[in-house]
Structures are given as C-alpha cells and as structure tokens.
Amino acid sequence: MKSILLSVIIFFGFLSVSLAQYVIKGKVTDIETGDPIPFASVILKGTKVGITTDFEGNYTISTSVKADSLQVSYVGYISQSKPVVYSQTILINFQLVPSTFNLSEFVFESGENPAFPIIRKAVEMKEKFDKRNLTAYESENYTKIELDLDEVEGAFKERNQVKKVIAVMDSIKQLTNDEGKKILPVFFSETYSKFYFRTDPLLKKEVIENSKLSGVGITDGTTVSQITGSAFQEYNFYRNWLTIVEKEFVSPIADGWKTFYDYDLMDSVMVGEDFCYMLKVYPLREQDLAFTGTIWIKKEDYALKQVDLTIPKSANLNFIERIKIQQELVATDAGPLLPSKTRVLIKISKITENTVGLLAKFYNSGQNFIVNNPKPPSFYFQAIQLKEDFGKGTEEFWQSVRPEQLSDQEIVSRQMVDTLSRIPVIRFYSEGIKFLGTGFLPVGKVDLGPWTGLLNYNNVEGLRLGAGLRTNLKFSNKYVLSGYLAYGFADNQVKYFLSGTKILDRKRWTTIQLNTQREIDQVGLEIENLSLNSIFLAASRFGTLNKPYYAKYYRLITQREVFKGFNLTAGFTRKEFDPVFDFNYLDETTGTYQSRFDLAQVNLGIRYGKDEVNIINDNYRVSLGPVKWPVFDFRFTQGLNSLGGDINYQKYVLSVYQKLNLGLIGVSRYELRSGFVRGTVPYPLLENHIGNETIFYTTVAFNLMNFNEFASDRFASLSYRHSFEGFGLNWIPLIKKLKWRAVANANVLWGSVSDKNLMNSSDLDEEGNPIPAFGRLDQDLPYIEVGYGIENIFKFFRVDFFHRLTYLDNPGANSFGVKVSAQIIL
Structure with a gap:
C-alpha cells in the first residue's frame, strides 16, 4: 500500500513539473535610440511557442514548454538570442541593432506578386476606413517629445565648453547610442490635450489641458506648449500623400501604388485578435520620397492594422538620416480607423565631423474617441487653445494620463535636461542661438535688438549705428513698448522708431497700436513692403541706395480676427516724403513743380485664410501658414487732401x-x-x-x-x-x-x-x-x-x-x- 501511494506521489510530482507554467517577459528596444520596437517576433528557439511585442515593445509568454534560448527577430534588425534560465518569473530584455534591408534578398517567381491582390483590395477599401469620412471625431491625447544631441564625440567633445558640460553630466547616468557615443538630451515635454476634428467645413481644434516641459533655452512654456500637442503629430496613411517635415511622402496604399512601390508577402500572423497579412514594402527608386518597412493588413476586411515604416537615408532629403513612423490603428463604431498610438523618430545627421547630430522622438496616444458628434463651427474659432488652469498638473496627474510610465532612460533624460538648462555656458550658447534666430536678446523684462539694425553702411548715411529694444511677456501681457534709435555719420541725421501696442483680446487677437518713425527709405524698396523678406531688405540697405528719401511717419493701427481665418486691419497714416534725389511732381493746385509732399491716408486691410494656423508667441501672433486653401489679402488706401495731406x-x-x-x-x-x-x-x-x-x-x-x-x-x-x-x-x-x-x-x-x-x-x-x-x-x-x-x-x-x-x-x-x-x- 505504501509502495502504491509512493508511486502515485512520484507520478503526480513528475506531472506537475512537466505541466509547470513559466512566465517569460521583457522589453525589446532599439539599441541606437532606446525606443521600443513594436511588432517584433519573440519565440522559444526550436519550438512554435512565441508572441509579438506590443506597441510599447513589451512581451509576455506563459508556457510549460522549455527551450535553451529565446530569439527575437524583426525586419530591419539583426536577430538576437539569449539563454533562458528557468525560474517562476523570467525577465529577458533585448536591444536590437538596426540592419540594412536589401532588395536582392527577395526573388519573385513568374506570375503576379501574391502581395499585389492584397494591396489592390486595401486600396479599394480606403474610402470605408479613411477617418476623413467621419463627420467629426474627438479624442483625449497624450503626447511626449524628446530632443537629443546625438554623437557627442570627436573634436566637438574636446571643446573646452563641451568638456565642462560632460563633467557635470558625469554625476548622472550617461546615455549612449549603439556605438557608445554620448547623447545629451536638450528638450523633454509631456502634453495632455483634447483634440477636435470636423469634416464639413474642415476645422480642427486642440485644447492643451496640461503641459510639462523642460528644455535648454526655454524661458516660457506657453509658446512651445502650443506646438507640442497632437495637432502637429497627425499621420494618415489613407491619404495618398503625407506631409512630414514640410515634404510630401507617398503612402504605401496610395491610389498609384504600383508607380512607387514593390511589396513582398512575408507572413500571416495574429495581431491581437485579428488575423493579418504581414507585407514588406519598399520604393521602386531608392531616392523617391517613399517608405520602406512593414505594414499589417487585416484579412477580414483589408483594413490597416498597424504600420512600421522608415524613410531611409537614400531618400532625396538633406541632413536627415532616418525617419521612422510606427502606428497602431483602431476601428470606430462608424467604421473608419483612428490612430490609437503613433511613434515617430527623426534622426538628423552631423553636418560636419566637428558638429553633432540630433534625435527627435515623438509619441502620441489617443483614447476615449467620440465620432460623428460635430461641434458648432464657432467652437473651432481658436485652432490651438491653452486651458485656463494650464500647467498646474501634479505628478499624480501625469502618472494617471500616461499610457505607460516613463522608462528609466526617459527619467534620466528629463534629469539631464533640467541640469543642462542651469549650466551657465549652456545658457550662454542657447541665448546666443536665439539671439541670432529671432534678432532679439531677452534681458529681464525687455528684449534687446534686432541685431540686423546694429551696423549698416550706405552712400547716404555712411556708417550707421543703431540699437533698439522691446518689452516682453514679463513686463506685461497686455502692453508692448518698442523702439530703436540710429545715427548716420555721413548725413548727420537721427533715425528712430517708437511704438506702443495694447492687446485688447488675445482669443480673437485684437490690438491697437500707435507709432512714430523717422527713417531713410527707397522708392520701390520700402521697408513696409519688404518686411517679410528681411534678408533682401537688409541687402538693399547696404551700398548705393535706390532713389532714397527721408520719411517721417505717424500711424494708428488696429486689427481684429472677426471670425476664424478672417482678419480686419484699419488705421490712419501721416507721412512726410522728403527726397534725397532729384525729384519733381506737378502740384495741380498751384500748377508748379514741387520736390516734396505730405500724405494723410486711411488704410483698410482684409485677410482671409480658411485653414491658416496661428499661434500666440508671447505678445505676438505668428502664422504657421495655410494647409491647403489659398490666402486672400486685400488692401485699400484713401489719400486725403486734408488733415495735413496734399494728395x-x-x-x-x-x-x-x-x-x-x-x-x-x-x-x-x-x-x-x-x-x-x-x-x-x-x-x-x-x-x-x-x-x-x-x-x-x-x-x-x-x-x-x-x-x-x-x-x-x-x-x-x-x-x-x-x-x-x-x-x-x-x-x-x-x-x-x-x-x-x-x-x-x-x-x-x-x-x-x-x-x-x-x-x-x-x-x-x-x-x-x-x-x-x-x-x-x-x-x-x-x-x-x-x-x-x-x-x-x-x-x-x-x-x-x-x-x-x-x-x-x-x-x-x-x-x-x-x-x-x-x-x-x-
């Protein structure tokens, strides 16, 4: 009896061992950037037990099957294996090295490429799944952006100023790329917003509810926060062409797909609960603005499930070594697809060996979608809006809205950005770059500049020296004072500009300004007409001036955005025209030739840009340009022979x-x-x-x-x-x-x-x-x-x-x- 009982215990003991469940989990990342690699294949070597990583690069395998090693593979990366040491819970992380995909790896037999019918069907179904067929949609979005200086090595690293920075960074865990070269984060942001889209009329709006950012040279977060939300991170592969870094790239499922791409049917795989075709895509001509990578198309209805696409270095782009886009799409109740998660990497190469590269990483997650419930057109009046209690989110708030908690590398990156922004030499250089780019140097409550007016030389003024300033947001968010003073050593004349502006309404951007100016100008090359082309304007004011004249102005200008895209400007101008060249005109009142005249003018301007995007940059409004529709601009001037005017x-x-x-x-x-x-x-x-x-x-x-x-x-x-x-x-x-x-x-x-x-x-x-x-x-x-x-x-x-x-x-x-x-x- 004891013998039988012992045999039963031993049998069930062996059975329990053989049926023991092991949990193997981990994360797969790109060794070069530290970013997750979604959709990678993870398999116990020598078995059929495996899984694909999720969008965050995570995987979990529960199995009773044992194998000596675990293998990870993904197109575009070198496969990697690691030994498995069994315990109840096993953690194995992988860092994959990018590889080069060559067209010669695939050989097609005679007959139609088996991928073509799948792509053809996906293109036929575009109308059904394109999100632009929704009357409206809205979502809650979390956006994360990180900018890093890449490859901080060589002669650049040996500069004295850079050595000081590296020395400070030694107290923090170093970040490196795949070759062990240092990466210095210079910007890190998180943004939580609500995004609204309406199809007819085509309108967009994003309400930035909270933003948390730190960056080298960032002194005020309100301006930057307007461009770190999801509105600028939209990638719709159901469009024929996608706009990325101001360039147009053709989608792998564009109507004319055969003109640009070739494809290979790699496999049929389960992605979540959907059975999908896995296809490799690559451009027919390596320098075309097209993608290479992998797309997954659902077998059931030929909808896009997810994409992992790269714009390679061979594309006809400058400075950009690689652009990588990964996206996961979900179906809505109405049918069209919306992106639930998107990750973008832009790697900018070094211009010379003595400089550094740049890594730009963007992540966006959307949830709680509401479709076909459009807001009234008036709701979309302000395309980008900061919520009233913007910027007051606690750490608990950010933990609650993040789809996944920050990785160790991201936490280190944020620490390094905060540290870098406080280093004096970094602040000096960052402010210097801003000074060259904007023309103004912030000093407390005023900005000094612009630097383009500091020094000039021409045949009338000779050597000209000048200086100016303007108040900034620290001084007031309602009043702006600005001006400059200049002196020509040949004409012994003082030039000046003084201006005062009151911002009456920041939402409907309403301002009123009064200014006076005395300046030397040129017929046909007036400063007012060339203000948007600063380089040509500056060049035209050196050397020999073209029919120059002294002009003295008094102006009253008011403007208001009446409704979205429609801006109205009105004002009064008093101008004195005093030529420096031989000039005569016939005064019809006296019947004699005069050499100077005075003007009194009423001015009216109307500007309409249906989809023009504007942001508020401190106390100024900046246009980011139209997306699709033309911009109309009408100007009317009425000259008066009263109020001091002659004509x-x-x-x-x-x-x-x-x-x-x-x-x-x-x-x-x-x-x-x-x-x-x-x-x-x-x-x-x-x-x-x-x-x-x-x-x-x-x-x-x-x-x-x-x-x-x-x-x-x-x-x-x-x-x-x-x-x-x-x-x-x-x-x-x-x-x-x-x-x-x-x-x-x-x-x-x-x-x-x-x-x-x-x-x-x-x-x-x-x-x-x-x-x-x-x-x-x-x-x-x-x-x-x-x-x-x-x-x-x-x-x-x-x-x-x-x-x-x-x-x-x-x-x-x-x-x-x-x-x-x-x-x-x-």
Missing part, C-alpha cells in the same frame, strides 16, 4: 497666395497680385514694381527687371515657382547620387499708366525740361521672364538661369541672367 487718391491691391502639393512632380507656389490707383499722384505712390539688379535670387522681385524700370497705376502679376523635389533627376544614374533638385520659375506682369501719371512725376533734362522718371508697360504686352535651375547643390546652394522675353530694347535690359542663393532646406 487725394485711392489705391486698391488684392493678392492671392497658395501652396500646391502636386504629389509625384513636386510642390508649386503661386501668387496672383492685382491693383489700381485712382487719381493723379507722384510716381512714388504708384505701384513701383520691384526689380533686382543684384546677383542674388529673390522671390519678391522680378529678377531681370532693373530698379524703377516700370511703374503702373493698373497692374496684374503672376509669380509661379515650382520645385520638382527630385522628380526626373532621381532617375538619372549619375546625377541622382548628388541629390540635386530641378526648379522652375515664371514671372508675368501686365500693367499700364495714364498719361497724366506718366508726366506728373518727372526728372529734368540738362535744359530743365521734364522727362518721365520711369518706364511704362504696354497694356497689350506683358513683361515676362522665365527661369530654371538646380537647388540642393552641396545641400545649401541654388543656381537659377533666367530669360527675359519682352522689353529687351529698354536701356540696360538683359535677356539672360544667372542668380545664386543659399538656403537651408530638407
């Missing part, structure tokens, strides 16, 4: 600007401009079309027109610019390695001027007889110039070749010209 006239100007994303063939930009002047006026009040006699290319001028060659009282112009973004040149074997990009230009101007306005303003010949001071366009013959060129030469330079097609008999006209410029583009 009664009206001037109307309408302009339309739009950026057109044309997919495969690149990006176009056009500007239509038209206007007319009613009344008899001196020619400085006509439309003096901007010429360019320099060797530098600019978009604000007619590049083969001479200064003051033409003026009009009725005109219409078209400026068209196109960048082919590598289209065509990417297909030429030798040229494509240079990553050059073709560009094209066309400028057309129609205009005319009445006889009265032609002769009203005049120069005098040697005998004192009046002669026209400018050229007149034939209303039946437009001025036309066309151009073509190459940009991205050595990543920075651009060369344009222009042909002038009309008015070749004009004095000094050139039928051909070469213009150069430098630019930083991706």
Whole structure:
C-alpha cells in the first residue's frame, strides 16, 4: 500500500513539473535610440511557442514548454538570442541593432506578386476606413517629445565648453547610442490635450489641458506648449500623400501604388485578435520620397492594422538620416480607423565631423474617441487653445494620463535636461542661438535688438549705428513698448522708431497700436513692403541706395480676427516724403513743380485664410501658414487732401497666395497680385514694381527687371515657382547620387499708366525740361521672364538661369541672367 501511494506521489510530482507554467517577459528596444520596437517576433528557439511585442515593445509568454534560448527577430534588425534560465518569473530584455534591408534578398517567381491582390483590395477599401469620412471625431491625447544631441564625440567633445558640460553630466547616468557615443538630451515635454476634428467645413481644434516641459533655452512654456500637442503629430496613411517635415511622402496604399512601390508577402500572423497579412514594402527608386518597412493588413476586411515604416537615408532629403513612423490603428463604431498610438523618430545627421547630430522622438496616444458628434463651427474659432488652469498638473496627474510610465532612460533624460538648462555656458550658447534666430536678446523684462539694425553702411548715411529694444511677456501681457534709435555719420541725421501696442483680446487677437518713425527709405524698396523678406531688405540697405528719401511717419493701427481665418486691419497714416534725389511732381493746385509732399491716408486691410494656423508667441501672433486653401489679402488706401495731406487718391491691391502639393512632380507656389490707383499722384505712390539688379535670387522681385524700370497705376502679376523635389533627376544614374533638385520659375506682369501719371512725376533734362522718371508697360504686352535651375547643390546652394522675353530694347535690359542663393532646406 505504501509502495502504491509512493508511486502515485512520484507520478503526480513528475506531472506537475512537466505541466509547470513559466512566465517569460521583457522589453525589446532599439539599441541606437532606446525606443521600443513594436511588432517584433519573440519565440522559444526550436519550438512554435512565441508572441509579438506590443506597441510599447513589451512581451509576455506563459508556457510549460522549455527551450535553451529565446530569439527575437524583426525586419530591419539583426536577430538576437539569449539563454533562458528557468525560474517562476523570467525577465529577458533585448536591444536590437538596426540592419540594412536589401532588395536582392527577395526573388519573385513568374506570375503576379501574391502581395499585389492584397494591396489592390486595401486600396479599394480606403474610402470605408479613411477617418476623413467621419463627420467629426474627438479624442483625449497624450503626447511626449524628446530632443537629443546625438554623437557627442570627436573634436566637438574636446571643446573646452563641451568638456565642462560632460563633467557635470558625469554625476548622472550617461546615455549612449549603439556605438557608445554620448547623447545629451536638450528638450523633454509631456502634453495632455483634447483634440477636435470636423469634416464639413474642415476645422480642427486642440485644447492643451496640461503641459510639462523642460528644455535648454526655454524661458516660457506657453509658446512651445502650443506646438507640442497632437495637432502637429497627425499621420494618415489613407491619404495618398503625407506631409512630414514640410515634404510630401507617398503612402504605401496610395491610389498609384504600383508607380512607387514593390511589396513582398512575408507572413500571416495574429495581431491581437485579428488575423493579418504581414507585407514588406519598399520604393521602386531608392531616392523617391517613399517608405520602406512593414505594414499589417487585416484579412477580414483589408483594413490597416498597424504600420512600421522608415524613410531611409537614400531618400532625396538633406541632413536627415532616418525617419521612422510606427502606428497602431483602431476601428470606430462608424467604421473608419483612428490612430490609437503613433511613434515617430527623426534622426538628423552631423553636418560636419566637428558638429553633432540630433534625435527627435515623438509619441502620441489617443483614447476615449467620440465620432460623428460635430461641434458648432464657432467652437473651432481658436485652432490651438491653452486651458485656463494650464500647467498646474501634479505628478499624480501625469502618472494617471500616461499610457505607460516613463522608462528609466526617459527619467534620466528629463534629469539631464533640467541640469543642462542651469549650466551657465549652456545658457550662454542657447541665448546666443536665439539671439541670432529671432534678432532679439531677452534681458529681464525687455528684449534687446534686432541685431540686423546694429551696423549698416550706405552712400547716404555712411556708417550707421543703431540699437533698439522691446518689452516682453514679463513686463506685461497686455502692453508692448518698442523702439530703436540710429545715427548716420555721413548725413548727420537721427533715425528712430517708437511704438506702443495694447492687446485688447488675445482669443480673437485684437490690438491697437500707435507709432512714430523717422527713417531713410527707397522708392520701390520700402521697408513696409519688404518686411517679410528681411534678408533682401537688409541687402538693399547696404551700398548705393535706390532713389532714397527721408520719411517721417505717424500711424494708428488696429486689427481684429472677426471670425476664424478672417482678419480686419484699419488705421490712419501721416507721412512726410522728403527726397534725397532729384525729384519733381506737378502740384495741380498751384500748377508748379514741387520736390516734396505730405500724405494723410486711411488704410483698410482684409485677410482671409480658411485653414491658416496661428499661434500666440508671447505678445505676438505668428502664422504657421495655410494647409491647403489659398490666402486672400486685400488692401485699400484713401489719400486725403486734408488733415495735413496734399494728395487725394485711392489705391486698391488684392493678392492671392497658395501652396500646391502636386504629389509625384513636386510642390508649386503661386501668387496672383492685382491693383489700381485712382487719381493723379507722384510716381512714388504708384505701384513701383520691384526689380533686382543684384546677383542674388529673390522671390519678391522680378529678377531681370532693373530698379524703377516700370511703374503702373493698373497692374496684374503672376509669380509661379515650382520645385520638382527630385522628380526626373532621381532617375538619372549619375546625377541622382548628388541629390540635386530641378526648379522652375515664371514671372508675368501686365500693367499700364495714364498719361497724366506718366508726366506728373518727372526728372529734368540738362535744359530743365521734364522727362518721365520711369518706364511704362504696354497694356497689350506683358513683361515676362522665365527661369530654371538646380537647388540642393552641396545641400545649401541654388543656381537659377533666367530669360527675359519682352522689353529687351529698354536701356540696360538683359535677356539672360544667372542668380545664386543659399538656403537651408530638407
């Protein structure tokens, strides 16, 4: 009996051992960036027991099967195995090394690629699953951003200032990339927001409920918080083209997918509760703006389940070594898909060996989706809004809204950012960079600058020295005071600008400003007209000035955003025109020629941008530009022969600007401009079309027109610019390695001027007889110039070749010209 009992105990003992459940868990990350690797295959080697990692790179395997080692593999990474030491709970983490995927690894047999029917069906089903088919949706979003200086090594590391930083960092755990090179975090943010989207009319709104950020050079978080939310982290692969870093990339399930991609059916796998096709995608031409990576398409309805896509270094981009996008999508009750989690990595390479690279990491998680419940259009008035108690979230709050707690590396990164921002040498350099970028240096409650006005030299003023300042948000969030003072040592004249602004309403951006200014200006190159092209403006004020005059202004300006995208500006201007060059105009009241005049003007402006995005930068509103629709701008001026004014006239100007994303063939930009002047006026009040006699290319001028060659009282112009973004040149074997990009230009101007306005303003010949001071366009013959060129030469330079097609008999006209410029583009 004892023998039988002992045998039973031994049997069940062996049975319990054989059926023992082991739990193996861990996390799979990228050794280069420390980011999780979702969708990786984790399997007990030699068995069929395995699982894929979730979006955070985590895995858990519960099994009674034993194996000597655990293997992790994923396309784009070198597989890795680790031994398993069995206990009740086993923790095994993996750090995978990126590898290069080669097209030659796949060989297709005759017949249709088996991946093609799957992609074809997924494209057919796009209409059903595209989130743009929802009337509206809203979600609660958590967004995390980290910026790191990458590869802090070599000559850069040996600089004295950098050594001081590294010494301070030794007290904190060092972060390294896969080659053991130091990474220095410089920015870390977390944002919790509510995002709202409406389809008809197309409107977006994000309410930033809380934001927690720290960064080198960040003195006030309100401005930065407006661009760290989810509104700028949208990636919809159901669109044919996705905008990333201001470039257009073709989706793997675009309508014209066969033109750009090839595919390979890798496997059929379970992803959560869905059986999916796993497909490898890669561009047909390595330099196209297209993705390589893996997509998962549900077998049941051909909806996208998840994507893991990379834009490789070979793509025609500057400075960017890699862009990686991982996204997980969920179905809504209405059918269309919404992204539940998105992770983006942008790696910017070192420009030279003595510099550093940059890692930008973005993570966004959406939850609690509500669909097809649109808010009234008025709700979306302010596209980005900070909640009233913004920034008051406790650590307990952040722990409750994070989809996953911060990793050890992220905690260290945040500590390092806080430490770096307090190091004097870092603060010195960060403030210096901001000074060069913005033109102003913050000092307490004022900003000193701009630096572009500190030193100048021209034939009228000689050496010119100046200095200025403006108040900032620390001084007041309702009042802005600004001004500058300058002195020319040749003309012995003082120039100045004084301004006071009151912000009446920050939500509907309403301001009123009063300013006065005395400055030297140029006919056709006025400061007001060139304020948005600061480089060309600064260049035009060096050397020999073009028909210069002293101008004294008094201005009253008020503006308000009446409704979303619609801005109204009104004001009054008093101006004194005192020329430094030979100038005469006929005063119709006295019948005599005068050399100076005074103006009293009423000004009205209307601007409408349907989808233009604006943010509040301290006490200023900044436009981030339109997304799709054109921007309309109308300006009206009424000159008065009262209130100190000498001339009664009206001037109307309408302009339309739009950026057109044309997919495969690149990006176009056009500007239509038209206007007319009613009344008899001196020619400085006509439309003096901007010429360019320099060797530098600019978009604000007619590049083969001479200064003051033409003026009009009725005109219409078209400026068209196109960048082919590598289209065509990417297909030429030798040229494509240079990553050059073709560009094209066309400028057309129609205009005319009445006889009265032609002769009203005049120069005098040697005998004192009046002669026209400018050229007149034939209303039946437009001025036309066309151009073509190459940009991205050595990543920075651009060369344009222009042909002038009309008015070749004009004095000094050139039928051909070469213009150069430098630019930083991706």
